[in-house]
Amino acid sequence: MSIKNLIFCGFVFGSLFLASCKPEEPDVIIKKTKLDTALISVSSEMPPIVSFADNKVTKAGLELGRFLFYDKLLSDNNTISCGSCHNQALAFTDNGKKFSTGSSEDKVGNRNAMPTFNLMWFDSLFWDSRVARLKQLAIMPIENPLEMNTTAEAVVEKLKVSADYKERFKKAFGDENITTERLAMALEQFLMSMVSDNSRFDKAKRGELSLTGEEKRGFEVASQKGCFNCHSTSLFTDNLSHNTGLDLYFKDKGLGGFTKKYIQEGMFKTPSLRNVALTAPYMHDGRIETLEKVIDFYDHDVKDNLTSRNISPFIEQGTRNQISPADKKALIAFLNSLTDYELTNNPKFSDPFK
Ligand code: HEC
Ligand code: HEC
Structure with a gap:
């Protein structure tokens, strides 16, 4: 691990830096x-x-x-x-x-x-x-x-x-x-x-419109549930890798498969929450079909740390069922507010052969 990574990850994650880091820096200096x-x-x-x-x-x-x-x-x-x-x-x-x-x-x-x-x-x-x-x-x-x-x-x-x-x-x-x-x-x-960067959420941030009460509540729920620990910054991702407790055994070893480091097995790059309403199915292997089910996963399907060795400390483990149906709906409304139709309709990014 390079000094830069060590300092950066050490700074952010304290002694847990090994469990939530980027792979080693490549040789090329960018x-x-x-x-x-x-x-x-x-x-x-x-x-x-x-x-x-x-x-x-x-x-x-x-x-x-x-x-x-x-x-x-x-x-x-x-x-x-x-x-x-x-x-x-x-x-x-x-x-x-x-x-x-x-x-x-x-x-x-x-x-x-x-x-x-x-x-x-x-x-x-x-x-x-x-x-x-x-x-x-x-x-x-x-x-x-x-x-x-x-x-x-x-x-x-x-x-x-x-x-x-x-x-x-x-x-x-x-x-x-x-x-x-x-x-x-x-x-x-x-x-x-x-x-x-042109979702309803962005536009509200720029004062161009107001989010609904439900969307605002959804943002609060995401905050309280620690979602922004990883889906952080205005990019809604920390761009680091984590084991979110999807599995006890890793069919796909993710970051660890690449770095050959045991401690990094089962870690995957945090996807951005931007545009998630459009990007189903979810997770690295597309195992979860809907956003409702993704929230159910975080709420009560996370695998136990005793058996899945390096689950991120930001993930609540075990059966909880703490998110109420109303909050779940709010959370989805917030996630929907991150959809950027200017991206999906921008002629600059469209197929020139059509
Ligand atoms: C420990 C960091 C972490 C926390 C906390 C976290 N996530 Fe994630 N999230 C991830 C990672 C990593 C993945 C990808 C996991 C995989 O595919 O193996 C992911 C996947 C997702 C996806 C699927 C996105 C896609 O494109 O496939 C959604 C939606 C999501 N998280 C929402 C949430 C919500 C809502 C919360 C709070 C309840 C939350 N996340 C908390 C790291 C985190
Ligand atoms: C057959 C389907 C397919 C085609 C064709 C394809 N991709 Fe992808 N793309 C994927 C898949 C699957 C992944 C995830 C792969 C992984 O993580 O191992 C991916 C990942 C990516 C990523 C990574 C995004 C990130 O957040 O890390 C980029 C960038 C990308 N593709 C660009 C391209 C470009 C450019 C081309 C054409 C030269 C292309 N893809 C062709 C399926 C495809």
């Missing part, structure tokens, strides 16, 4: 700088915009990234695009599916597709935090046999045949050269631009 363009708009209650020194966001880069995100050419048999599993109407998740189907019907993944908004602020990606940077991640679905089942080189060869893409790469990067690196950079730029 330099983030302030974005100096007006291409990505972010309201003031969100963290400051960041950008990568080696991948300056440009209008042409964003537009190219959008085409690539929605181009089925990125799969072996030209049947699926990133957008097939990351549907804008559902906050970029996979159409209510528990697991995604790859480029052929017999290829099914083993984790629930994650939403792809507000990612510029995250430096641990995927449910097990195994990737630190969008640029690295962007090539992985292309090369995953259960997803697009091809190679970045093969995709680059296909793109090179297109005069349209040659022009787009030239506009974005200065010349017609199409490379894996540039493919990844354009996808990174597009992913970074997907900001979600």
